[in-house]
Amino acid sequence: MNPVSSMFDRLRSSEATFHMPVYGRQPVAFARGDGTRLWDTAGREYLDFVAGIAVMSVGHSHPKVVEAIRRQAGMLTHVSNLYYTEAQIQLAERLHELLGWGKVFFANSGAEANECAVKLARRWQREQGRPGRSGLVAALGSFHGRTVATLAATGQPAKHEPFAPLPPELVHHVPLNDEEALGAALDDGIGALLLEVVQGEGGINPATPEYLKAARELCDERGMLLIFDEVQTGLGRTGKWFGFQHAGVIPDVVTLAKALGGGLPIGACVAREEVADAFRPGDHATTFGGGPVPCAAALAVLDVISSEGLVENSARMGELLVAELREALESNPAVKDVRGVGLLVGVELAGEWSRDLVDACRERGLLVNNVRPDMIRLSPPLVVSADEVSRAVTILAEVLHGVAEKV
Numbered sequence: 001m002n003p004v005s006s007m008f009d010r011l012r013s014s015e016a017t018f019h020m021p022v023y024g025r026q027p028v029a030f031a032r033g034d035g036t037r038l039w040d041t042a043g044r045e046y047l048d049f050v051a052g053i054a055v056m057s058v059g060h061s062h063p064k065v066v067e068a069i070r071r072q073a074g075m076l077t078h079v080s081n082l083y084y085t086e087a088q089i090q091l092a093e094r095l096h097e098l099l100g101w102g103k104v105f106f107a108n109s110g111a112e113a114n115e116c117a118v119k120l121a122r123r124w125q126r127e128q129g130r131p132g133r134s135g136l137v138a139a140l141g142s143f144h145g146r147t148v149a150t151l152a153a154t155g156q157p158a159k160h161e162p163f164a165p166l167p168p169e170l171v172h173h174v175p176l177n178d179e180e181a182l183g184a185a186l187d188d189g190i191g192a193l194l195l196e197v198v199q200g201e202g203g204i205n206p207a208t209p210e211y212l213k214a215a216r217e218l219c220d221e222r223g224m225l226l227i228f229d230e231v232q233t234g235l236g237r238t239g240k241w242f243g244f245q246h247a248g249v250i251p252d253v254v255t256l257a258k259a260l261g262g263g264l265p266i267g268a269c270v271a272r273e274e275v276a277d278a279f280r281p282g283d284h285a286t287t288f289g290g291g292p293v294p295c296a297a298a299l300a301v302l303d304v305i306s307s308e309g310l311v312e313n314s315a316r317m318g319e320l321l322v323a324e325l326r327e328a329l330e331s332n333p334a335v336k337d338v339r340g341v342g343l344l345v346g347v348e349l350a351g352e353w354s355r356d357l358v359d360a361c362r363e364r365g366l367l368v369n370n371v372r373p374d375m376i377r378l379s380p381p382l383v384v385s386a387d388e389v390s391r392a393v394t395i396l397a398e399v400l401h402g403v404a405e406k407v
């Protein structure tokens with residue numbers, strides 16, 4: 001038997017036996033990455049337009065990130081938040097510098113960063129003498145994580161159903177970009193509004209600048225916190241350092257994760273100083289959050305994003321990707337829409353074919369991701385080149401041509 005396929009079969013059978021069956025994995029195991037490329041265990045090369053779900057913004061195995069991880073791990077790996085470490089303190093300073101405001105809590109994931117934001121909103125409202133304002137408003141179609149609170153905040157009823165009942169007093173959902181519905185939902189029981197500036201998992205749905213401005217005004221008028229979940233959109237993904245900079249609307253709290261650690265698990269909840277100071281020692285904590293190794297990796301990631309001009313490249317390559325996709329797919333009846341902000345791009349299909357398309361692209365050496373049955377997401381590393389954009393468009397157009405013939 002071919003040793004590579006027997007190795008893969010062993011991985012698959014072991015996973016089926018020893019893992020909880022929550023993932024519908026694709027039939028490939030990866031061994032190595034470099035920049036925008038991945039190699040599977042058989043040595044086959046792929047162009048990666050998934051980037052570990054919008055995580056590997058500086059590319060796979062960036063030498064500066066690898067070196068920072070190696071150096072920090074060789075010196076000190078973990079001591080917990082009972083003590084100070086230099087990397088964590090520096091990273092908070094760096095995030096403050098990038099935003100121009102804020103105090104940070106470091107978590108281990110996007111969901112945990114959002115969990116912190118939800119608790120902080122309650123704590124802040126209590127400090128204001130409004131303990132009854134424990135509710136949250138979030139958008140339909142949103143995704144905020146898989147913990148109980150962040151799942152409740154996620155505006156996708158199908159994801160709630162197997163775990164009902166979720167805390168019913170916690171979240172009220174409104175349609176995105178409907179100012180009237182938002183005005184009606186932000187009532188006396190609500191302490192905060194949680195929004196993605198572009199819904200990623202929900203299908204690349206941008207909040208309009210007008211909607212974000214109205215959200216800011218309503219929150220100010222009614223004493224509510226505006227929280228932007230920039231776990232997916234932050235740190236250059238949309239062609240600006242933060243997605244909210246497109247609309248010029250500053251939130252009270254912003255959450256980050258994904259790209260921050262360059263592949264190591266780290267999340268950050270950053271809040272305006274006066275809001276952050278509502279927390280008291282002991283109100284919130286984590287054993288691993290802000291560990292020296294992920295913080296050292298994050299410092300290197302932020303340096304690379306700056307020094308290599310990756311925010312600008314994201315804006316340029318994002319425009320090119322959308323323009324080339326629109327041109328290549330213009331007359332394809334299988335395609336309903338192409339849209340994107342920076343390098344967060346979606347191809348909406350006229351039918352539920354995205355799973356098959358992911359397989360067909362992978363067979364041709366291109367990795368893409370199906371966020372919905374009718375939607376393909378493209379979120380390559382921000383180091384992607386114009387040639388690689390064209391190559392991905394050619395493969396996707398070829399595969400979609402095959403679908404169009406069957407429509």
Ligand SMILES: Cc1ncc(COP(=O)(O)O)c(C=O)c1O
Nearest residue numbers: 109110111143144145200231232
């Ligand atoms: C906008 C947004 N928020 C939160 C999360 C949850 O992040 P994590 O999977 O790191 O918990 C995600 C993950 O896709 C996300 O896209």
